[in-house]
Amino acid sequence: MFRRKLLSLDFTNPNKFNYSDESQYRNLIIWIEDQKIRHYKIDDRKELRDICSGEWQKSFKKYLDDLECPHDPTNRTATLDWLLGYAVRLEYGDKVNDPDFKAGVTSLASLLQIPPHADHLTQLKAICILVKERLSKDALDKLKKEGIKHAESVSLDRVELGFETSDYITTEAAKILRMLHIKELRDLQNSANQAIVLVQQVTANPKTDTKLGKVGRS
Amino acid sequence: MSRKLHKDEEKSVRAKDAKTNTKKKTAKGISDLKSKSDDSRKILHFSPEPGRLQYQALYYADTNDGVPPQTMNIDTTTWRMSVSKVEQTNTGTPLFKIPVSIVTPRKGEAGDVKSAKLCRGFSLTIQTKLHSRLGLEKAASFKMGRTYNEELKYLEKVSANSWKIKKGFVPNMKVEGEFYVNDHLERLMFDELKQACRSGGYGGFLPGMKQIGNVAALPGIVHKSIGLPDVHSGYGFAIGNMAAFDMDDPEAVVSPGGVGFDINCGVRLLRTNLFEKDVLPIKEQLAQSMFDHIPVGVGSKGIIPMGSRDLEEALEMGMDWSLREGYIWAEDKEHCEEYGRMLQADPSKVSMRAKKRGLPQLGTLGAGNHYAEIQVVDEIFDTFAARKMGIEEKGQVCVMIHCGSRGLGHQVATDALVAMEKAMKRDKIEVNDRQLACARINSQEGQDYLKSMAGAANYAWVNRSSMTFLCRQSFAKMFNSTPDDLDMHVIYDVSHNIAKVEEHFVGGKQRTLLVHRKGSTRAFPPHHPLIPVDYQLTGQPVLIGGTMGTCSYVLTGTDRGMEETFGSTCHGAGRALSRAKSRRNLDYMDVLKALEDQGISIRVASPKLVMEEAPESYKNVTDVVNTCHDAGISKKCIKLRPIAVIKG
Numbered sequence: 001m002f003r004r005k006l007l008s009l010d011f012t013n014p015n016k017f018n019y020s021d022e023s024q025y026r027n028l029i030i031w032i033e034d035q036k037i038r039h040y041k042i043d044d045r046k047e048l049r050d051i052c053s054g055e056w057q058k059s060f061k062k063y064l065d066d067l068e069c070p071h072d073p074t075n076r077t078a079t080l081d082w083l084l085g086y087a088v089r090l091e092y093g094d095k096v097n098d099p100d101f102k103a104g105v106t107s108l109a110s111l112l113q114i115p116p117h118a119d120h121l122t123q124l125k126a127i128c129i130l131v132k133e134r135l136s137k138d139a140l141d142k143l144k145k146e147g148i149k150h151a152e153s154v155s156l157d158r159v160e161l162g163f164e165t166s167d168y169i170t171t172e173a174a175k176i177l178r179m180l181h182i183k184e185l186r187d188l189q190n191s192a193n194q195a196i197v198l199v200q201q202v203t204a205n206p207k208t209d210t211k212l213g214k215v216g217r218s
Numbered sequence: 219m220s221r222k223l224h225k226d227e228e229k230s231v232r233a234k235d236a237k238t239n240t241k242k243k244t245a246k247g248i249s250d251l252k253s254k255s256d257d258s259r260k261i262l263h264f265s266p267e268p269g270r271l272q273y274q275a276l277y278y279a280d281t282n283d284g285v286p287p288q289t290m291n292i293d294t295t296t297w298r299m300s301v302s303k304v305e306q307t308n309t310g311t312p313l314f315k316i317p318v319s320i321v322t323p324r325k326g327e328a329g330d331v332k333s334a335k336l337c338r339g340f341s342l343t344i345q346t347k348l349h350s351r352l353g354l355e356k357a358a359s360f361k362m363g364r365t366y367n368e369e370l371k372y373l374e375k376v377s378a379n380s381w382k383i384k385k386g387f388v389p390n391m392k393v394e395g396e397f398y399v400n401d402h403l404e405r406l407m408f409d410e411l412k413q414a415c416r417s418g419g420y421g422g423f424l425p426g427m428k429q430i431g432n433v434a435a436l437p438g439i440v441h442k443s444i445g446l447p448d449v450h451s452g453y454g455f456a457i458g459n460m461a462a463f464d465m466d467d468p469e470a471v472v473s474p475g476g477v478g479f480d481i482n483c484g485v486r487l488l489r490t491n492l493f494e495k496d497v498l499p500i501k502e503q504l505a506q507s508m509f510d511h512i513p514v515g516v517g518s519k520g521i522i523p524m525g526s527r528d529l530e531e532a533l534e535m536g537m538d539w540s541l542r543e544g545y546i547w548a549e550d551k552e553h554c555e556e557y558g559r560m561l562q563a564d565p566s567k568v569s570m571r572a573k574k575r576g577l578p579q580l581g582t583l584g585a586g587n588h589y590a591e592i593q594v595v596d597e598i599f600d601t602f603a604a605r606k607m608g609i610e611e612k613g614q615v616c617v618m619i620h621c622g623s624r625g626l627g628h629q630v631a632t633d634a635l636v637a638m639e640k641a642m643k644r645d646k647i648e649v650n651d652r653q654l655a656c657a658r659i660n661s662q663e664g665q666d667y668l669k670s671m672a673g674a675a676n677y678a679w680v681n682r683s684s685m686t687f688l689c690r691q692s693f694a695k696m697f698n699s700t701p702d703d704l705d706m707h708v709i710y711d712v713s714h715n716i717a718k719v720e721e722h723f724v725g726g727k728q729r730t731l732l733v734h735r736k737g738s739t740r741a742f743p744p745h746h747p748l749i750p751v752d753y754q755l756t757g758q759p760v761l762i763g764g765t766m767g768t769c770s771y772v773l774t775g776t777d778r779g780m781e782e783t784f785g786s787t788c789h790g791a792g793r794a795l796s797r798a799k800s801r802r803n804l805d806y807m808d809v810l811k812a813l814e815d816q817g818i819s820i821r822v823a824s825p826k827l828v829m830e831e832a833p834e835s836y837k838n839v840t841d842v843v844n845t846c847h848d849a850g851i852s853k854k855c856i857k858l859r860p861i862a863v864i865k866g
């Protein structure tokens with residue numbers, strides 16, 4: 001876990017890092033602040049550096065608040081992931097226009113079969129969405145839960161637009177809008193279903209005793 | 219020569235000796251008719267000599283209607299008369315001249331015409347009293363209808379799978395009719411018409427084609443009166459008939475006959491993640507368990523406890539009631555036509571009598587053609603659409619529930635028919651068939667019916683929901699699992715006996731219509747706003763229940779169907795033999811044996827009624843479905859085959 005992010009930050013021995021080891025964890029935090037984030041002045045890092053102090057948790061919490069981290073320190077994986085992500089952003093944020101970076105985005109896009117786009121940042125956004133919705137742990141778990149073996153993709157050729165346009169490009173664009181609309185509808189329906197389930201927990205009252213089930217004509 | 223004049227259902231019929239100068243007499247005949255329309259004592263007299271006698275009958279028909287009967291011939295053995303030539307005598311007067319020739323049946327017999335009336339199926343009946351040589355009297359009646367070949371002139375094949383019924387096939391047709399068939403179903407339809415022509419319409423039954431025509435004559439109808447491939451004779455409307463009425467036309471009507479007695483009779487399909495091999499070893503136990511859980515049979519009572527207050531709420535709320543009480547899942551509502559609730563329902567418009575009948579029956583399957591079946595996927599025609607429905611492979615197990623609104627719906631329809639007969643007299647609504655009782659949509663009677671019908675529809679959804687609950691319980695127990703883990707989701711729930719307000723394009727313009735679907739299933743195309751989000755790309759799933767022991771199908775809606783049939787398709791097999799005929803011709807033991815031989819477990823509450831539902835009594839469902847597919851009004855997706863049947 002965190003191997004790739006640590007690697008990209010040039011952390012020594014990322015393979016051996018064990019985040020559940022308290023001392024390793026605290027050391028990593030201070031390493032990130034010292035080397036990458038540098039949110040505090042060197043003098044202000046004193047309390048955070050005192051990893052043996054009983055007050056460390058408190059200082060850490062304050063540090064996270066100062067960084068406006070949305071996670072609670074008790075959720076260690078989420079917090080660390082966020083911190084590492086923040087560090088990566090600071091480290092590489094000004095390099096987004098490097099030719100290397102652009103080339104990286106392009107090769108990633110072709111790997112994931114995402115159509116090319118003139119603006120590599122937009123392209124990167126598309127890659128993010130795809131990874132988040134198709135390849136992330138959450139997405140895969142969800143598929144598993146729903147008993148779907150593999151996420152299906154729908155070819156636009158397979159989709160009927162339902163009305164006619166003057167040219168191919170407009171048709172394709174309209175189809176894409178259709179698909180986005182359907183996705184939004186699905187989300188809306190999911191929220192509606194969730195709301196119904198919540199209400200059901202209050203109102204449901206199945207009094208039926210199916211053991212009483214009797215054959216007709218009785 | 220004496221004449222006879224009779225008035226029936228606002229239409230006058232006149233028979234007159236035509237031996238005399240026809241042309242001259244015609245003009246006089248009309249004036250006679252006008253001046254002496256109350257003169258009904260004059261009777262037509264038969265010559266005692268055998269031979270040909272010429273008569274002329276005059277009767278009213280709507281001139282806007284096009285062409286009335288063409289020719290009239292006499293069949294001496296059956297005493298049937300038919301019209302030989304028709305001239306429109308006066309364009310301003312709705313009157314036609316029909317020369318009639320009658321051959322007296324036997325030497326020495328003479329007859330007096332007692333009455334004549336224009337009756338169902340556009341035929342003219344003349345009642346006579348005959349005097350035989352021995353002085354004995356016997357009654358006989360003549361029926362003047364068109365011959366089969368004359369009827370055929372009103373029918374035109376417009377495509378490989380459809381026929382047009384032209385105006386004039388029955389009186390007053392406002393729009394044309396159309397019906398969908400393949401070669402085999404075509405033969406059945408035309409045989410039915412031929413038989414009706416031969417019998418002169420006796421026996422009170424009208425062939426499906428005539429019923430489609432009569433519906434086309436109802437006020438306010440738009441587009442066409444459409445017969446789906448499973449069309450067969452029903453009460454007023456044929457079963458398998460779709461007709462839409464313009465909500466903005468003050469004359470437009472709603473007709474309970476266009477919905478049927480079993481309001482919101484429909485089909486629901488549940489999927490499971492089980493396969494045939496999982497079910498086969500315990501098939502008998504599973505069938506028994508389902509049979510024990512689901513109350514079946516004519517007099518069966520529900521096991522989901524209901525008070526009269528619950529019933530009121532169920533009538534108003536439909537599936538929302540089942541949801542509130544926790545019997546079903548939130549996703550069930552999503553995958554149901556109208557989301558399982560018609561909002562215009564008003565329980566106060568449902569009579570006490572209907573409620574009394576409905577209360578003990580809620581959550582019961584009933585008898586007749588209703589059933590619950592365990593089915594397996596036999597063939598997948600459209601893998602993309604099937605996957606959207608959660609059907610991945612052949613052999614996957616599904617549960618189909620086919621039921622309706624039981625006695626409550628029947629009573630709602632009956633009550634409405636009574637009320638509407640009065641309304642028809644008051645509003646002077648003319649129909650070709652008394653069974654087509656109807657009322658203007660905006661009249662009190664029309665609104666009351668729509669509100670009570672919606673209540674009955676809600677009842678039917680609660681009914682299917684309760685049965686869904688019971689099926690899930692039964693499966694969960696048998697497989698020691700939970701319905702959730704068995705993935706027992708509702709694929710879809712369709713209504714095939716209902717009238718609904720919908721938006722459609724008529725001649726390029728959007729119109730609000732009241733669409734009657736009787737024995738016809740809604741089949742909306744992809745991207746229609748009223749179908750669930752999961753089916754936006756595939757089109758609405760259409761569930762076609764087979765008959766006991768035959769296959770069932772899942773179809774999807776198409777754009778073509780939306781245009782041609784206002785998004786409607788067939789509903790099932792459709793009867794080929796009447797119930798009575800089935801009882802006479804088939805033995806229930808044979809029927810049960812045949813099912814057993816096919817490896818289908820069967821549990822029936824009333825085995826003696828089984829032969830009414832035998833596959834032999836129905837049109838072949840595969841023919842019906844293929845016709846819809848070939849005509850393009852819906853598309854084949856999945857074929858299912860039963861392995862266990864639970865029946866009333």
